[in-house]
Amino acid sequence: MQLPDVLVFTNTRTRKVEFRVYADATGATVHITADPASSVELWKSAPLIVVVEDMATTVTASNLPTTERCGQAVLLTSDNDLNTAAETGRAVGASYICHHPVGVAWLLSQMMHAAYRGADARQLIADAQTTGN
Secondary structure, eight states: OOSEEEEEEEHHHHHHHHHHHHHHTOOOOEEEEGGGGGGHHHHHHHHHEEGGGGGHHHHTTTTTOOOOSSSSSEEOOOOOOOOHHHHHHHHHHHEEEEETTTTTTHHHHHHHHHHHHHHHHHHHHHHHHHHOO
């Protein structure tokens, strides 16, 4: 599997559709999953990880490594209780908490940055494979 720019954990149909639209708008490659166990390598290497609140408990229970990753993790939530959002963000190892829908513009800018970082990473991998290093 090719390294995606953005790894998204959600099981909500609406969020899946939204992230496909966001991917088209930003040029980012997005891998959407509801299975943290099958995404350990992507978790470690994706430039941006988005955990949507519907998957927060599942991601936390999966024991994905919160310190062994290259990218930033974001909790996407619509919870208006800041204390709950902060607790959930800490539990999933998020660097940022993004409130939906208010923070979507910020999230899109993060996805564009991830697309650049992902393209650079894929080029480095391709160069290393070509030279045998």
